[in-house]
Amino acid sequence: MIGFDIVGFMISWLTLFGIYAILALTLNLESGTAGITNFGKVVFYGVGAYVSATLTAYLILILNGVDVSETPPYGIRGIILLGELGNKNPLLNIGLLVLSLVIAFAVSGVLGYLLTYPILRVGPAFVGFTLLSSGELLRIFLQHYEPVGASKGLMAIPTPFGWIADSRLREVTYLGLVLGLLAVTYVVTHRLVNSPLGRTLRALRDDEIAALCLGKHVPRIKATILFIGSGVAGMAGVLLTYYLTSVNPNMFVPAVTFNVWAMIILGGFGNLKGSLLGASVITFVDRVLTFVTPQLGIAAISPDYLRWVIVGLLIVVVLLVNPRGLLPEKPIRTPAVDVILEEFRGESK
Amino acid sequence: MIPGVQQALMNTFQYMLFYLIFSIPLTLSYRTTKVINFAHANFITYGAYVAIFLHGLLGLDIMSVAVVLAFIVTGAIAVLNNTLVFTPLQKRGSSPAIIMISSMGLWITYKYLLYMITDVARYYTAKNFVSYGRITYSDVPRGSIVGISFSQALVASLVAASLLVALLYLFLEKTKIGRAMRAVADNPSLAEISGISRPFVVNLTWFICGGIVGVGGVIWTSFSGAITPEVGDSAILQVFTVGFIGGLVSLLRTGIGAVLISTIENVGIAILNTYFGIPVSFRPFLTFVTLITTLIVFPPLGAGGGLPYRFLRRGSRK
Amino acid sequence: MSSMLEVRDVAKYFGGVKALDGVSLTVPEKGLIGLIGPNGSGKTTLFNVITGFYVPDRGSVLFRESNDLVRIDGLNPNEVFKRGIVRTFQIPRLFNSLTVLENLLVTPLGQRGENPVRALLRNSWSAQERELAKKAIELLKAFNMLRYANSKISELSAAHIKMLETIRGLMTPAKLYLLDEPAAGVDYLMAKELFTYVRRLRDEHNLTFFIIEHRLEILMEYVDYVYVLHNGKLLSEGKPQEVISDPKVIEAYIGV
């Protein structure tokens, strides 16, 4: 070992943690609280990533007067131009970030809303499987769609803070953006869960038919939640694009979804803090493993396989031993709780 | 006339047989146990790898031995899953969604466990098990009748699928335990009263379903050009689609689903490619489009714990 | 007395099975009406038609709205509820991960905090939430269940569960109650207590009740009028004492 750059380690870990935590929080809202078994999280993540990659790459070229029908951003000329033109105008870069976030939210959200249509009437199994299939559908579509680079994907995507010369400062700024968005996501999901809406969502999860008989428009509520969850997942996709500066259809495979599922099950179904914990444990262990495994020398068994076996077992064992995960679901905090406590206090006097 | 239509038809038939062998147990197991089992993919893969390890480590090329062993191995895995995971979860009153997620966990575990086993096998034998060529068996006939060539896979899957359908019919209709299985599927509480031990019936169902799929996996090794530990996973989307067309309830509709999907995948894509220039690489796309269309047009109402009716447009009257 | 609910010549077929075959009946306002019949006679199917789970193949269902009778067949169950029809189930359907208080609070219509945008702004809904909580507490007090307010459903007795399923409808301006075998799985004394409560609800809250019951003898003391369903058709109707001595009814119950 030559040395250890703890600051660099923290930056790179926290950035990835932030992106995954956003996914985990929204998945927990959809699946943990509202009971929609979303096995297709990666669809919306991928759509968000592609929206921002396409927008950024094309707009940078077009606004710099490049004819994209001649030099598309997925060709080698376009890629070199993107590298040259990408970081000239800080305002443009930040503007593109904001635009990407907004449009990715809208596109992924609407897609999530529309996808509820085929799954309204069927149970969790069909919902999960349909969304899982949609992920594969999206991947095959992207592989064939030339304007987003088809199987080549897009690369050399200018980052919002590419104009900051110092690489450490740039990474920290980006980390700030990721953690800021994570904080917003946490506040939003926390408020949604601890509101009459959150209560209705849990009711829906417990018994859809009873909720329907109590006047709840089950399909609309589900669609709304998938709109929010998918939209925010799309924003996480934007963050991923600028972090990797490259997108490729094969990044968005079902394994990404399963990883996020492992996080929320480990952390606790329906508990938002649990999702943060789950995301941090899994991303941290993954990262630490990359430091530890070379010390073990060449082994007969690839550590990556062992890692997945442990993730799979973790899902099963947590569900068996403690289905509520590390942090169990908390009762909903609304003013009603204060009212009842006042009532009890009044009685005991 | 599309050129090469004979080959496409043969493939359709071959795939239909595989989909039958893989999907009917899926429907049967869901009907009886109400568990959506994602680990179904592992049965295919483990069945195939029983044959591969017999061939690669012991040099055995007798399909009948592989079939028996694979039936026992995958059947045992299915029973193990049920005993250690599904039954305890059901006893605690976990929702179908939770049980399905646990099966997803099992799926991941078994998949990578197999990868680990192939790693170890490679370490000791210096043979590559992660990608294994087609196995030619010594005890399966092949040949051609009236100009149509019967490959080993076709012969074996034809025998297996016919046996499956015939025996399943006889078993479910004519034997006491088979009727018990149907009773458990139709009305669990009633079955309990009539003196049938539900746990036994459920375990038996798992053993049979897991075993049949494992046998399908063995036959797959005589068909596919190269087998990887991903084989079950990459086939599972099609297998589930076939099962979903049957609503995971009707065996007949599952059979229709098998015909439909295999036709679309082989003949359908050939037509689209020849007349509309759609790339062949769109083939998996068609399967998913079929699935989504099925869900929109003929939703299997109430299946898998969903709402048992169709939500009408606001205020609309009949 | 004007009618609250009218079922006119309703038929519902499943494949070849005639689950309901031309049923017509009337539930008067403030009535306590019984619906009896052997297993498989179509009682629950009728409830499913009224509450919007099934669209009838023939006939119509009408419900009182101020002074008119309005067709409600073909509406979705959530819309049927909004018009004032509350339904309970044979096996009570409560929300198991919520507390008793929360189970009541799920019910009210038009909660501001159910809108996802408003849910983010606590101030916009907290006043309403407090009001609803007070209302729920009053209800729990009235039915002697206040001490369970923060309990989970799993901690309640069977009778309390049935009671909770019934009173949660009172969080809304409900008019008609459809009770599906409220006394199933409850012993005789407890069943009597339940029906006493039902009568109290009718009198105190001006409600109408339509009750499915399998065991005639419990029902007889409480209801004003009884309909008997057999093989999807109305077999008999009348005052409880008339019906119980109707030879056709006896035959249907004993003969099958």
Added chain:
Amino acid sequence: MVFNVKSIALLVIALIIGLAIGYGIASIVGGGMVTTVTVTPEKKTYYIGFTLPLSGELSSIGKVWEKVVQLAIEDLNREVQAYGFNVEFRAVILDDGTTEEKALQNVQSLVQQGIKVIIGPAASAQVKVVKSYVDSNKIVLISPSSTAPTLAIPGDYVFRTVGSDAGQAKALATLAYQEGARKVIVFFRNDEYGNAFADFLVSYFREMGGVAIKLSYQTGLPDYASEVATLASKVQSEGADAVILISFDTDGANILSHAAESEILSSVRWFVSEGPHGAGELLSPAIGQFASKVRLFGTRPLFIANPLYEGFRDRMKQKFGMEPGVFSENLYDAIKLAGWAILRAGTYDGEAIRAALIEVAKTYYGPSGWTFFDNAGDKALQDYGVWAIVPRAPEGYQFKDVGLYERGSIVFLEEAYS
């Protein structure tokens, strides 16, 4: 219950803290060792990072590469000591599972340990993801197998010790044309590798005066039987005289074994890219017979008749009992180049090593031939060999390099199929 929430939580937290502390100690101790090394005239240790596909889609070749790394590092250490340098090179090998995100994570971890030279990752999509990170942190990255033309970017820190697919496409087109094919179906993977390769191939083949029709197939399927059926019908309807297959190992083997059963496909010539070379499935009797029937030839990056390559192959066989797979020699040379570049730079600094690497490569000659880079940092001179599947005594089949591509034409060194 024994496993309650708290105990699980405590366990996990303890695990994390333990790892962190353990790691911290290890790094402090390790760091300390390096400082003592610089003080005493002991051996100086240089680390080279690796991110290899030991699992995932490319794991078949990744497992072979792991051994190549071992061999190359041993050779390198022996050589530099023979030249009197008192240094030692060590490999830090990480598995990236052939995924993009893990490749970036691995590169970051290696860089955070202070490593400035990284070899890998294997796939072009992975290289694209790590590119901006290595460029901005001035880390020299050498991929032994990325061939995507979209990565031919001048002035960056990404080097590739393998020629672009354009070169091989030319060799393969020449091979097919010279063997008499005039109308070919190009059957290719629908991924970046397959698409780029097919585009080059089609344009070269048309330049030569032939007709080429593209037909793509989706990857990651359980089986390719129906794709092969469509291929057969395409061959028949177009009246093509040859198929050019652009694939990896598993899919290639799968397609060839189905093609062997088709009469139509057994009656046309077959030409194959480097992907399936070395895959054991191709040596089955069915495919072996098919190969000699259709006179199957493939191309691959190879400097044939290069004594260094022969020696390298023999040592791999002798030491690890395995044939070097595709790109093994490119990997071997990448490691050697990295080592010598570090020594030439004199300081362990990315910018200096980058400059030194370009210089070292100009004069280096290894198993993969001359290694010097063009202005985009890719191998400028890539030679291509022709391989075939021939019977092996006493039984079975083997891969054999039977010809080479030289000055625009294919020269056969021996008769592959009699």
